[in-house]
Amino acid sequence: xxxxxxxxxxxxxxxxxxxxxxxxxxxxxxxxxxxxxxxxxxxxxxxxxxxxxxxxxxxxxxxxxxxxxxxxxxxxxxxxxxxxxxxxxxxxxxxxxxxxxxxxxxxxxxxxxxxxxxxxxxxxxxxxxxxxxxxxxxxxxxxxxxxxxxxxxxxxxxxxxxxxxxxxxxxxxxxxxxxxxxxxxxxxxxxxxxxxxxxxxxxxxxxxxxxxxxxxxxxxxxxxxxxxxxxxxxxxxxxxxxxxxxxxxxxxxxxxxxxxxxxxxxxxxxxxxxxxxxxxxxxxxxxxxxxxxxxxxxxxxxxxxxxxxxxxxxxxxxxxxxxxx
Ligand SMILES: [Zn+2]
Numbered sequence: 001x002x003x004x005x006x007x008x009x010x011x012x013x014x015x016x017x018x019x020x021x022x023x024x025x026x027x028x029x030x031x032x033x034x035x036x037x038x039x040x041x042x043x044x045x046x047x048x049x050x051x052x053x054x055x056x057x058x059x060x061x062x063x064x065x066x067x068x069x070x071x072x073x074x075x076x077x078x079x080x081x082x083x084x085x086x087x088x089x090x091x092x093x094x095x096x097x098x099x100x101x102x103x104x105x106x107x108x109x110x111x112x113x114x115x116x117x118x119x120x121x122x123x124x125x126x127x128x129x130x131x132x133x134x135x136x137x138x139x140x141x142x143x144x145x146x147x148x149x150x151x152x153x154x155x156x157x158x159x160x161x162x163x164x165x166x167x168x169x170x171x172x173x174x175x176x177x178x179x180x181x182x183x184x185x186x187x188x189x190x191x192x193x194x195x196x197x198x199x200x201x202x203x204x205x206x207x208x209x210x211x212x213x214x215x216x217x218x219x220x221x222x223x224x225x226x227x228x229x230x231x232x233x234x235x236x237x238x239x240x241x242x243x244x245x246x247x248x249x250x251x252x253x254x255x256x257x258x259x260x261x262x263x264x265x266x267x268x269x270x271x272x273x274x275x276x277x278x279x280x281x282x283x284x285x286x287x288x289x290x291x292x293x294x295x296x297x298x299x300x301x302x303x304x305x306x307x308x309x310x311x312x313x314x315x316x317x318x319x320x321x322x323x324x325x
Pocket of ligand 1: 099
Protein backbone atom coordinates (compact mmCIF):
# COMPACT_ATOMS: atom_id res chain seq x y z
CA UNK A 1 0.00 0.00 0.00
CA UNK A 2 2.74 2.39 0.87
CA UNK A 3 4.27 2.88 -2.58
CA UNK A 4 0.77 3.44 -3.97
CA UNK A 5 0.03 6.09 -1.41
CA UNK A 6 3.32 7.77 -2.19
CA UNK A 7 2.49 7.71 -5.89
CA UNK A 8 -0.91 9.23 -5.21
CA UNK A 9 0.61 12.01 -3.11
CA UNK A 10 3.25 12.67 -5.75
CA UNK A 11 0.74 12.94 -8.58
CA UNK A 12 -1.46 15.22 -6.46
CA UNK A 13 1.46 17.50 -5.77
CA UNK A 14 2.24 17.73 -9.49
CA UNK A 15 -1.32 18.69 -10.45
CA UNK A 16 -1.63 22.41 -11.25
CA UNK A 17 -2.66 24.24 -8.13
CA UNK A 18 -4.01 27.74 -8.55
CA UNK A 19 -3.78 30.35 -5.80
CA UNK A 20 -7.07 30.67 -3.95
CA UNK A 21 -6.32 34.25 -3.04
CA UNK A 22 -4.12 36.84 -4.74
CA UNK A 23 -2.23 37.40 -1.45
CA UNK A 24 -0.67 33.91 -1.71
CA UNK A 25 1.54 35.26 -4.50
CA UNK A 26 2.63 38.45 -2.72
CA UNK A 27 6.33 39.26 -3.00
CA UNK A 28 8.28 42.16 -1.57
CA UNK A 29 10.48 43.66 -4.26
CA UNK A 30 12.02 46.60 -2.39
CA UNK A 31 11.39 48.16 1.04
CA UNK A 32 8.20 49.74 -0.18
CA UNK A 33 7.36 48.04 -3.46
CA UNK A 34 5.34 44.80 -3.69
CA UNK A 35 4.02 42.59 -6.47
CA UNK A 36 1.39 39.90 -6.93
CA UNK A 37 1.88 37.41 -9.73
CA UNK A 38 -0.71 35.59 -11.81
CA UNK A 39 -0.04 32.29 -13.56
CA UNK A 40 1.47 32.49 -17.02
CA UNK A 41 -1.50 31.11 -18.98
CA UNK A 42 -4.51 32.09 -21.01
CA UNK A 43 -7.62 33.02 -19.02
CA UNK A 44 -9.61 29.97 -17.89
CA UNK A 45 -12.38 29.22 -15.41
CA UNK A 46 -9.87 27.25 -13.30
CA UNK A 47 -7.36 30.08 -12.97
CA UNK A 48 -10.17 32.62 -12.30
CA UNK A 49 -8.49 34.99 -14.75
CA UNK A 50 -5.52 35.51 -12.42
CA UNK A 51 -2.97 35.52 -15.25
CA UNK A 52 -1.40 38.97 -14.90
CA UNK A 53 0.68 40.85 -12.34
CA UNK A 54 -0.02 43.97 -10.29
CA UNK A 55 2.34 46.07 -8.18
CA UNK A 56 1.93 48.55 -5.35
CA UNK A 57 4.15 51.10 -3.68
CA UNK A 58 3.62 52.19 -0.08
CA UNK A 59 4.55 55.86 0.36
CA UNK A 60 4.12 57.81 3.62
CA UNK A 61 0.86 59.40 2.58
CA UNK A 62 -0.73 56.53 0.70
CA UNK A 63 -0.42 53.74 -1.81
CA UNK A 64 0.09 53.81 -5.57
CA UNK A 65 -1.04 50.69 -7.44
CA UNK A 66 -0.08 49.66 -10.96
CA UNK A 67 -2.66 47.52 -12.76
CA UNK A 68 -5.83 46.01 -11.36
CA UNK A 69 -5.93 42.35 -12.47
CA UNK A 70 -8.70 40.62 -14.47
CA UNK A 71 -11.93 40.86 -12.49
CA UNK A 72 -13.63 42.88 -9.77
CA UNK A 73 -13.13 39.94 -7.37
CA UNK A 74 -9.39 39.82 -8.07
CA UNK A 75 -9.27 43.60 -7.65
CA UNK A 76 -10.89 43.12 -4.22
CA UNK A 77 -8.29 40.48 -3.35
CA UNK A 78 -5.54 42.84 -4.45
CA UNK A 79 -7.01 45.46 -2.12
CA UNK A 80 -7.14 42.93 0.74
CA UNK A 81 -3.52 42.05 -0.01
CA UNK A 82 -2.58 45.74 0.26
CA UNK A 83 -4.56 45.96 3.51
CA UNK A 84 -2.44 43.10 4.86
CA UNK A 85 0.60 45.39 4.51
CA UNK A 86 -0.72 48.85 5.26
CA UNK A 87 -3.91 50.72 6.14
CA UNK A 88 -2.77 53.87 4.32
CA UNK A 89 -5.24 55.15 1.71
CA UNK A 90 -5.01 53.73 -1.81
CA UNK A 91 -4.63 57.00 -3.66
CA UNK A 92 -3.68 56.13 -7.22
CA UNK A 93 -4.19 53.29 -9.66
CA UNK A 94 -2.21 53.45 -12.89
CA UNK A 95 -3.46 51.19 -15.68
CA UNK A 96 -0.59 50.21 -18.01
CA UNK A 97 -3.04 49.56 -20.88
CA UNK A 98 -6.67 48.82 -21.53
CA UNK A 99 -6.57 45.05 -21.93
CA UNK A 100 -9.08 43.00 -19.93
CA UNK A 101 -6.49 41.37 -17.66
CA UNK A 102 -5.03 44.69 -16.53
CA UNK A 103 -8.04 46.91 -15.86
CA UNK A 104 -11.14 44.79 -15.13
CA UNK A 105 -10.40 44.91 -11.38
CA UNK A 106 -10.22 48.73 -11.37
CA UNK A 107 -13.65 49.24 -9.78
CA UNK A 108 -12.48 47.63 -6.52
CA UNK A 109 -9.62 50.14 -6.17
CA UNK A 110 -11.77 53.03 -7.28
CA UNK A 111 -14.30 52.17 -4.57
CA UNK A 112 -11.42 52.32 -2.10
CA UNK A 113 -10.80 55.91 -3.20
CA UNK A 114 -8.12 55.53 -5.89
CA UNK A 115 -7.83 58.00 -8.73
CA UNK A 116 -7.66 55.88 -11.90
CA UNK A 117 -4.87 57.08 -14.20
CA UNK A 118 -4.52 55.86 -17.79
CA UNK A 119 -3.71 57.04 -21.27
CA UNK A 120 -6.30 59.20 -23.04
CA UNK A 121 -6.68 56.48 -25.71
CA UNK A 122 -8.37 54.28 -23.09
CA UNK A 123 -11.51 56.23 -23.98
CA UNK A 124 -11.14 55.15 -27.60
CA UNK A 125 -11.03 51.54 -26.45
CA UNK A 126 -14.05 51.94 -24.16
CA UNK A 127 -16.19 53.63 -26.80
CA UNK A 128 -15.45 50.92 -29.36
CA UNK A 129 -18.15 48.19 -29.47
CA UNK A 130 -15.43 45.51 -29.43
CA UNK A 131 -14.65 46.36 -25.78
CA UNK A 132 -18.12 45.17 -24.81
CA UNK A 133 -17.75 42.03 -26.92
CA UNK A 134 -14.51 41.23 -25.06
CA UNK A 135 -16.42 41.72 -21.84
CA UNK A 136 -19.11 39.23 -22.90
CA UNK A 137 -16.47 36.75 -24.05
CA UNK A 138 -14.73 36.97 -20.66
CA UNK A 139 -18.05 36.42 -18.87
CA UNK A 140 -18.58 33.29 -20.91
CA UNK A 141 -15.25 31.84 -19.80
CA UNK A 142 -15.18 33.09 -16.22
CA UNK A 143 -18.85 32.85 -15.22
CA UNK A 144 -19.45 33.88 -11.61
CA UNK A 145 -15.80 34.94 -11.20
CA UNK A 146 -16.80 38.02 -13.22
CA UNK A 147 -19.48 39.13 -10.74
CA UNK A 148 -19.35 42.86 -10.08
CA UNK A 149 -16.86 43.52 -12.91
CA UNK A 150 -17.45 46.72 -14.87
CA UNK A 151 -15.57 48.55 -17.62
CA UNK A 152 -14.13 51.28 -15.40
CA UNK A 153 -12.94 54.40 -17.23
CA UNK A 154 -9.95 56.42 -16.02
CA UNK A 155 -10.59 59.57 -13.99
CA UNK A 156 -7.28 61.17 -14.97
CA UNK A 157 -5.67 60.75 -18.37
CA UNK A 158 -2.35 61.62 -19.94
CA UNK A 159 -1.10 62.03 -23.47
CA UNK A 160 2.70 61.96 -23.15
CA UNK A 161 3.59 61.92 -19.49
CA UNK A 162 2.37 62.65 -16.01
CA UNK A 163 4.28 62.74 -12.74
CA UNK A 164 2.71 61.57 -9.51
CA UNK A 165 4.30 62.81 -6.28
CA UNK A 166 3.88 61.15 -2.93
CA UNK A 167 5.43 61.90 0.43
CA UNK A 168 8.41 59.95 1.63
CA UNK A 169 10.41 60.96 4.72
CA UNK A 170 11.45 64.60 4.35
CA UNK A 171 10.97 64.68 0.62
CA UNK A 172 8.74 63.68 -2.25
CA UNK A 173 8.79 60.50 -4.25
CA UNK A 174 8.23 60.88 -8.01
CA UNK A 175 6.53 58.31 -10.20
CA UNK A 176 6.87 59.02 -13.91
CA UNK A 177 3.93 57.71 -15.91
CA UNK A 178 5.01 57.77 -19.56
CA UNK A 179 3.42 56.97 -22.89
CA UNK A 180 6.41 55.83 -24.96
CA UNK A 181 4.63 54.37 -28.00
CA UNK A 182 1.49 52.65 -29.24
CA UNK A 183 3.24 49.28 -29.42
CA UNK A 184 1.20 46.68 -27.56
CA UNK A 185 -1.96 48.84 -27.52
CA UNK A 186 -2.74 52.50 -28.28
CA UNK A 187 -3.04 53.14 -24.52
CA UNK A 188 0.38 51.82 -23.39
CA UNK A 189 1.99 53.55 -20.45
CA UNK A 190 4.90 52.56 -18.23
CA UNK A 191 5.68 53.65 -14.67
CA UNK A 192 9.27 54.62 -13.91
CA UNK A 193 10.79 55.20 -10.48
CA UNK A 194 13.81 57.33 -11.44
CA UNK A 195 15.81 57.04 -8.20
CA UNK A 196 15.87 53.25 -8.18
CA UNK A 197 15.57 53.02 -12.00
CA UNK A 198 12.73 50.55 -11.61
CA UNK A 199 10.44 50.22 -14.60
CA UNK A 200 6.95 48.74 -14.46
CA UNK A 201 6.50 47.93 -18.10
CA UNK A 202 3.00 46.53 -18.66
CA UNK A 203 3.05 44.14 -21.62
CA UNK A 204 5.88 45.78 -23.57
CA UNK A 205 8.70 43.48 -22.48
CA UNK A 206 8.63 39.68 -22.32
CA UNK A 207 11.19 37.32 -20.86
CA UNK A 208 11.45 34.02 -22.71
CA UNK A 209 7.86 34.30 -23.97
CA UNK A 210 6.09 35.73 -26.96
CA UNK A 211 4.56 39.21 -26.91
CA UNK A 212 1.08 39.60 -28.41
CA UNK A 213 1.00 41.91 -31.43
CA UNK A 214 -2.72 41.94 -32.17
CA UNK A 215 -3.82 45.34 -30.90
CA UNK A 216 -0.93 47.75 -31.28
CA UNK A 217 1.73 48.45 -33.87
CA UNK A 218 4.96 46.49 -34.23
CA UNK A 219 7.00 49.37 -35.68
CA UNK A 220 5.95 51.66 -32.84
CA UNK A 221 6.76 48.83 -30.40
CA UNK A 222 10.38 48.80 -31.59
CA UNK A 223 10.59 52.55 -30.90
CA UNK A 224 9.27 51.85 -27.42
CA UNK A 225 11.87 49.19 -26.71
CA UNK A 226 14.62 51.60 -27.73
CA UNK A 227 13.25 54.21 -25.32
CA UNK A 228 12.97 51.61 -22.58
CA UNK A 229 16.58 50.60 -23.15
CA UNK A 230 17.63 54.27 -22.86
CA UNK A 231 15.99 54.41 -19.42
CA UNK A 232 18.60 51.80 -18.35
CA UNK A 233 16.26 50.06 -15.90
CA UNK A 234 17.92 48.27 -13.00
CA UNK A 235 14.77 46.26 -12.47
CA UNK A 236 11.96 45.54 -14.86
CA UNK A 237 8.56 44.48 -13.59
CA UNK A 238 6.41 43.03 -16.38
CA UNK A 239 2.65 42.60 -16.71
CA UNK A 240 3.06 38.83 -16.97
CA UNK A 241 5.63 36.36 -15.73
CA UNK A 242 8.61 36.70 -13.44
CA UNK A 243 10.06 40.06 -12.39
CA UNK A 244 13.51 40.86 -13.79
CA UNK A 245 15.44 41.88 -10.73
CA UNK A 246 18.83 42.75 -12.23
CA UNK A 247 19.81 45.14 -15.01
CA UNK A 248 21.29 42.22 -16.97
CA UNK A 249 18.01 40.32 -16.85
CA UNK A 250 16.08 43.44 -17.82
CA UNK A 251 18.37 44.12 -20.77
CA UNK A 252 18.20 40.53 -21.96
CA UNK A 253 14.39 40.61 -21.95
CA UNK A 254 14.32 43.95 -23.81
CA UNK A 255 16.70 42.52 -26.42
CA UNK A 256 14.75 39.26 -26.77
CA UNK A 257 11.46 41.09 -27.27
CA UNK A 258 13.10 43.39 -29.81
CA UNK A 259 14.74 40.48 -31.66
CA UNK A 260 11.46 38.61 -31.98
CA UNK A 261 9.52 41.60 -33.30
CA UNK A 262 12.30 42.53 -35.72
CA UNK A 263 12.64 38.97 -37.03
CA UNK A 264 8.89 38.51 -37.31
CA UNK A 265 8.59 41.75 -39.27
CA UNK A 266 11.35 40.84 -41.69
CA UNK A 267 10.06 37.26 -42.15
CA UNK A 268 6.57 38.57 -42.97
CA UNK A 269 8.04 41.14 -45.34
CA UNK A 270 10.10 38.49 -47.12
CA UNK A 271 7.05 36.24 -47.57
CA UNK A 272 4.96 39.13 -48.92
CA UNK A 273 7.70 39.98 -51.39
CA UNK A 274 7.71 36.35 -52.51
CA UNK A 275 4.02 36.77 -53.34
CA UNK A 276 2.49 35.23 -50.22
CA UNK A 277 -1.00 36.38 -49.23
CA UNK A 278 -2.15 36.54 -45.62
CA UNK A 279 -3.18 32.87 -45.40
CA UNK A 280 0.11 31.74 -46.89
CA UNK A 281 2.02 33.98 -44.44
CA UNK A 282 0.13 32.42 -41.58
CA UNK A 283 0.93 28.93 -42.79
CA UNK A 284 4.62 29.44 -43.54
CA UNK A 285 5.70 31.86 -40.84
CA UNK A 286 6.76 29.28 -38.23
CA UNK A 287 9.00 27.47 -40.69
CA UNK A 288 10.64 30.73 -41.84
CA UNK A 289 11.21 31.97 -38.28
CA UNK A 290 12.63 28.61 -37.20
CA UNK A 291 15.08 28.70 -40.09
CA UNK A 292 16.28 32.10 -38.80
CA UNK A 293 16.51 30.88 -35.20
CA UNK A 294 15.67 27.26 -34.30
CA UNK A 295 15.55 28.15 -30.59
CA UNK A 296 12.10 29.72 -31.11
CA UNK A 297 10.79 26.15 -30.87
CA UNK A 298 11.64 26.22 -27.14
CA UNK A 299 9.38 29.20 -26.41
CA UNK A 300 6.03 28.20 -24.89
CA UNK A 301 3.10 28.88 -27.25
CA UNK A 302 5.39 29.82 -30.16
CA UNK A 303 3.60 27.48 -32.55
CA UNK A 304 0.13 28.84 -31.79
CA UNK A 305 0.80 32.53 -31.11
CA UNK A 306 3.42 33.24 -33.77
CA UNK A 307 1.01 32.73 -36.73
CA UNK A 308 -1.55 35.00 -35.03
CA UNK A 309 1.09 37.71 -34.60
CA UNK A 310 2.12 37.23 -38.24
CA UNK A 311 -1.49 37.71 -39.30
CA UNK A 312 -1.62 41.18 -37.73
CA UNK A 313 1.88 42.18 -38.81
CA UNK A 314 0.98 41.18 -42.41
CA UNK A 315 -1.49 44.09 -42.64
CA UNK A 316 0.97 46.53 -41.10
CA UNK A 317 3.75 45.58 -43.51
CA UNK A 318 1.37 45.63 -46.46
CA UNK A 319 0.45 49.20 -45.50
CA UNK A 320 4.08 50.21 -45.05
CA UNK A 321 4.93 48.80 -48.48
CA UNK A 322 2.04 50.76 -50.04
CA UNK A 323 3.28 53.96 -48.39
CA UNK A 324 6.78 53.38 -49.78
CA UNK A 325 5.46 53.16 -53.35
ZN1 LIG B 1 -1.92 43.25 -22.76
